[in-house]
Amino acid sequence: MDLFALTAHQIMELIASGATSPVEVAAAVRARISAVNDRTNAFIRTYQESPVGASPMPIPIGIKDNICVKGRLVTCASRILKDFCPPYDAAVIEKIRAVGGVILGSLNMDEFAFGSSSETSAYGIVRNPWDLERVPGGSSGGSAAAVAAGEAVWALGSDTGGSIRQPASFCGVVGLKPTYGRVSRYGLIAFGSSLDQIGPITKDVTDCARLLNIIAGFDRRDSTSVDLPVPDYALSLRRDVKGLRIGIPKEYFIAGIQPEVQAAVMAAVAFFRKEGAIIKDISLPHTEYAVATYYIAATAEASSNLARFDGVEFGLRAVPEKSRKAGIVDMYEETRARGFGDEAKRRIMLGTYVLSAGYYDAYYLRALKARTLIKNDLDKAFVDCDIILSPTAPTTAFRIGEKASDPLAMYLSDIFTIPANLAGVPALSLPCGFDSAGLPIGLQLMAAPFAEEKIFSTAFAYEQAHGWHTKRARLDL
Amino acid sequence: MITNETVKYIASLSRLHIEEDRLPVFRAELESILQYIDQLAKLEVANVPPTSHVFQMENVFRDDVVAPSLTPAEAMSFAIDQHSGHYKVPKVIE
Amino acid sequence: MDFETVIGLEVHLQLNTATKIFCACRNDFGLPANTCVCPVCLGLPGTLPVLNRMVLRSGMKVGLALNCTINTFVKFDRKNYYYPDLPKGYQISQFDFPIAKKGFLDFITGGQEKRIGITRAHMEEDAGKLIHDDAVNATLVDYNRTGTPLIEIVSEPELRSAQEAYDYLSALKLTLQYLNVSDCDMEKGSLRCDANVSIRPKGEEKLGTRTELKNMNSFSAVKRAIEHEAERQARLVFSGGSVVQQTLLWNEEKSVTVPMRSKEQAHDYRYFPEPDLVPFTLTEAAIAAVRGELPELPFVRLRRMVAQYGIMDYDAIILVSDRAFADFFEAAALTGVDVKSLVNWMNGPLMKELKERRCRVTDLKLKPLDLAALVRRVNDGTISNLAAKDILADIVDSGKDVDLVIREQGLAQVSDEDELGKIVDDILKEHPQVVEQIRSGKANAAGFLVGQAMKRMQGKANPKILNEFIQRRVMHV
Known part of the structure; x- marks a missing residue:
């Protein structure tokens, strides 16, 4: 088997046995990038870093382009971050470096993580390795596509409303949004600060647990980082689900869901029942409000978070061509008009609107209250359930351009992933089959805050019994 | 619901220059999103507390201890324009 | 028609903490431009604020000293606006749950006691400095000051004259100096004052339209600017015009107020809770502990000293005008020396020595016991007043024993x-x-x-x- 196609734990075994070396692994992955990246467009740029001798985890990793790596360009796939090299590493990068991880390069994404298809990047659209005419999902589409295509052994993404899980689902890989506060956000260029989490995108559940172990932990630089010990997640990789209480929310099985997706997920439910899990029908009554709540809360925060891209200190600066005596306001408006794409502009304006005088109570404050109700739904559900099981997305990967002209339709594709962000709970997507077009289907597992171990043990039991994760995208056209 | 003037006002608050011919496009898109969002009006929220932070964390501090700042070279390494150790921008008062 | 001037003051106080409010950069001024900056205070993408413990403590002290209620729930909010001295495009400030609210300050004005309400005191970060450089036809930005901790103290509109405003400011400054939380130096900008001024016919309850005065660099400038503005408003109303709500800049050289030239946007700051900082809860015990650490405040001390020592208001005001000076007096008085003579020596010759040296009493080698000894030697006839003044001039710097100097220099009076x-x-x-x-x-x-x-x-x-x-x-x- 090709080295680039292996998981991190397989590679570590080969290195331990002397069958290969970190240098050989890095070379194999780089060769794969050279061979296929013009098809996926997963990487925006790559670096030639060499593995450091005798390090604990010298695995080549791809980094979403909204995570700061000292001295390397970071752009959020936007024109506005022209030539910006941060003079600091994100907390997760420090942790990756500490175990000898080899940073391959920066992964494509929706501009500023605004999107569910990776079509809004200033560096071109990302293509799904399973079908190059289809989107890889988003916003971490580059991360999921790279892992699915063997261009990275594993990768980091960020998830504000499903941006790790939905692309993982579309690309047939494993993606986890950790509990809010489990992973430091220091060095992650913020979208919705109260929702954002960095998380792993990997080829299987074992790698996912291992990568989370590397990046998780308390960080004094992030006030929302939680000071709880990080368990050894590898220990939770057991197959036993006997007595596990799994909730099936009726609101997640709705009209509009692709029948093959529903069938695959129901088959997974049948599997768990057979293995001795207790299946419960539950209700999360405020689910229908999640998308509206999210688009208010997230865009409000985003409109403020993106105010710093103003052409003053760093990044792009533009002045209107016609006026020679441009003042500061002209510079601001021209810089931001040219630097941001349309989706970013829409979200900045929406967020500005919901916070503006006269609308704050009707929109923003109301959304924060709706957020309480949605969170209460989940908190209540986790009293009686260990896991909430659902599809990750209503459909498999859609065609490039299919939803690009209808922002609202695009937003609605995040309906199953958004509640986990609003409630801060951990949620993972793992492959659970393929549709008739050969496209991967994703199964989402949510758990109570800091119960990632339950997610891993459940996901591992399913994965080991099915083997979907061993299927690899062929990358042909 | 929202007019081109509203879009203009929001764009100016957001410091975004929008060409006149693009205003109707943004207006229509924002309107359809706002219409969707308006479903929240149905929710009874009078006695519901808002959630701005998802977990009840509090009192996270830093001790008042100095750590090194950036070197002047680092501080200017990403500057778009600079002059004698300052970031340089177009004149603020015309 | 007789007019009454209505004044409310907003005072910004820079705290003298070792580091900035949200990062570990030195909190210092007078350093070369942009040498005291880090990714956090520069607002670089991906960075996060963490509150300096001492800022909250100082905020509590200020609130308690101004007889405020300390909020047991405190949070930060973002105030969104664009200006090149504000790197993030928002200022982290406090909106609806400030550190302190509803207090008052007692002081003496026009020979009478007056109590002015304090609306609130809140914590926020300072902005950078802009230099408008005609030589390069540009604005230059220095971010050293960005992130300096500020306490904003807002008074009720209860001041009725420029002189009252001046006396309030003097009393406020003195109170703040007693707390040792700031340099309180208006020339250096560590204390800044904006004034809201309106006029109304005497007896009228409703407030008139107010203007906001900025750019006053001393207390006397505040006084002159208010006098000027009240007159301007009165003339305007007398001539049939009406006051327009606007921000005016005080021009010290020409002694006039001029409207701000920059295109003022309608203020729509879109405040919302700062997602990057968690809230703070203060227990009654914690508040009581800080209250217990407060020094006796100047107004209270003034009253006590007049009663305890039988000294004149006039003398007591001078004594309490510097906490260390009053401490010095009370330490010397403890020796049992004649208090009236001691006051005369403190406020006369000793004050003269301090003024000549432009220093505080704690900078001298002279100790309270030395001054008491000197006064005693004058009173028992050992030395003349004239000789005593010479001795004082010597021992303030040398710290020598009074009797030793008398002997060494043969200054004892001949009584034989x-x-x-x-x-x-x-x-x-x-x-x-x-x-x-x-x-x-x-x-x-x-x-x-x-x-x-x-x-x-x-x-x-x-x-x-x-x-x-x-x-x-x-x-x-």
Whole structure:
């Protein structure tokens, strides 16, 4: 088997046995990038870093382009971050470096993580390795596509409303949004600060647990980082689900869901029942409000978070061509008009609107209250359930351009992933089959805050019994 | 619901220059999103507390201890324009 | 029509913490531009704020000193606006749950006590400095000041004259100095004041339209600017015009207020809770602990000292005008020395020495016990007032023992009657006609003889004793 196609734990075994070396692994992955990246467009740029001798985890990793790596360009796939090299590493990068991880390069994404298809990047659209005419999902589409295509052994993404899980689902890989506060956000260029989490995108559940172990932990630089010990997640990789209480929310099985997706997920439910899990029908009554709540809360925060891209200190600066005596306001408006794409502009304006005088109570404050109700739904559900099981997305990967002209339709594709962000709970997507077009289907597992171990043990039991994760995208056209 | 003037006002608050011919496009898109969002009006929220932070964390501090700042070279390494150790921008008062 | 001026003041106080409010950069000024900056205070993407513990503590102290209620739930909010001195495009400030609210400040104005309400005090970060450089036709930005911790103290619109505003500011500054939380130096910008000014017909309840005055660099400038603005508004109303709500800049050179030229956007700051900082809860015990650490505040101390020492208001005001100065007085008074003499020596000669040296009493080598000893030596007749002033000038810098200096320099007054007798007899012999004058009833002619005797004794005689001695001899010889 090709080295680039292996998981991190397989590679570590080969290195331990002397069958290969970190240098050989890095070379194999780089060769794969050279061979296929013009098809996926997963990487925006790559670096030639060499593995450091005798390090604990010298695995080549791809980094979403909204995570700061000292001295390397970071752009959020936007024109506005022209030539910006941060003079600091994100907390997760420090942790990756500490175990000898080899940073391959920066992964494509929706501009500023605004999107569910990776079509809004200033560096071109990302293509799904399973079908190059289809989107890889988003916003971490580059991360999921790279892992699915063997261009990275594993990768980091960020998830504000499903941006790790939905692309993982579309690309047939494993993606986890950790509990809010489990992973430091220091060095992650913020979208919705109260929702954002960095998380792993990997080829299987074992790698996912291992990568989370590397990046998780308390960080004094992030006030929302939680000071709880990080368990050894590898220990939770057991197959036993006997007595596990799994909730099936009726609101997640709705009209509009692709029948093959529903069938695959129901088959997974049948599997768990057979293995001795207790299946419960539950209700999360405020689910229908999640998308509206999210688009208010997230865009409000985003409109403020993106105010710093103003052409003053760093990044792009533009002045209107016609006026020679441009003042500061002209510079601001021209810089931001040219630097941001349309989706970013829409979200900045929406967020500005919901916070503006006269609308704050009707929109923003109301959304924060709706957020309480949605969170209460989940908190209540986790009293009686260990896991909430659902599809990750209503459909498999859609065609490039299919939803690009209808922002609202695009937003609605995040309906199953958004509640986990609003409630801060951990949620993972793992492959659970393929549709008739050969496209991967994703199964989402949510758990109570800091119960990632339950997610891993459940996901591992399913994965080991099915083997979907061993299927690899062929990358042909 | 929202007019081109509203879009203009929001764009100016957001410091975004929008060409006149693009205003109707943004207006229509924002309107359809706002219409969707308006479903929240149905929710009874009078006695519901808002959630701005998802977990009840509090009192996270830093001790008042100095750590090194950036070197002047680092501080200017990403500057778009600079002059004698300052970031340089177009004149603020015309 | 008689008008009444209504004034509310907003005071910004820079705290003297070691580091900035949200990052570990030194909180210092006067350093070369942009040498005291880090990714956090520069607002670089991906960075996050963490609150300096001391800022909250100082905020509590200020609130308690101003008799405010300390909120037990405190949070930060973002105030969104674009300006090149604000790197993030928002200022982290406090909106609806400030550290302190509803207090008051007592002070003396026009010989009477006055109480002014304090609306609130909140914590926020300072902005950078802009330099408008015509030579390069651009604005230059220095971010050293960005992130300096500020407490904004907002008064109720209860001040009724420029002089009252001046006296309020003086009292506020003194109170803040007692807390030792700031330099309180308006020239250096560590204390800044904006004034909201309106006028209304006497007896009218409703507030008039107010203007906001900025750019005053001293208390007297605040006073002059308010006087000017109140007159301007009155003239405007008398001539049939009406006041427009606007921000005006005080031009110190021309002594006029001018409207701000920059295109003022309608203020729509879109405040919302800062997602990057968690809220703070303060227990009653924690508040009580800080209250217990507060020093006796100047107004309270003034009242006590007048009562305890039987000194004049006027003298007490000078004593409490510097906490260390009042401490010095009370330490010296503890020795039992005559308090009235001590006050005179403190507020007279010692104050003169301090002014000459432009220093505080704690900068001197002189200790309270030394001053008490000096006063005692004057009062017991050992040294003359004149000699004592010379001794003081010496020991403020040298810190030498008073009696040692008297001995070393031979400054003790001669009281020995044998020695005096010899000298006086000589003088009487030399000036028989003066002796005759005295005998014929011109008692004050003795002053000449005293002067002659003093001259011969190089000032070491006790003039009182000398005078009595001469009178006796003239009459009885």
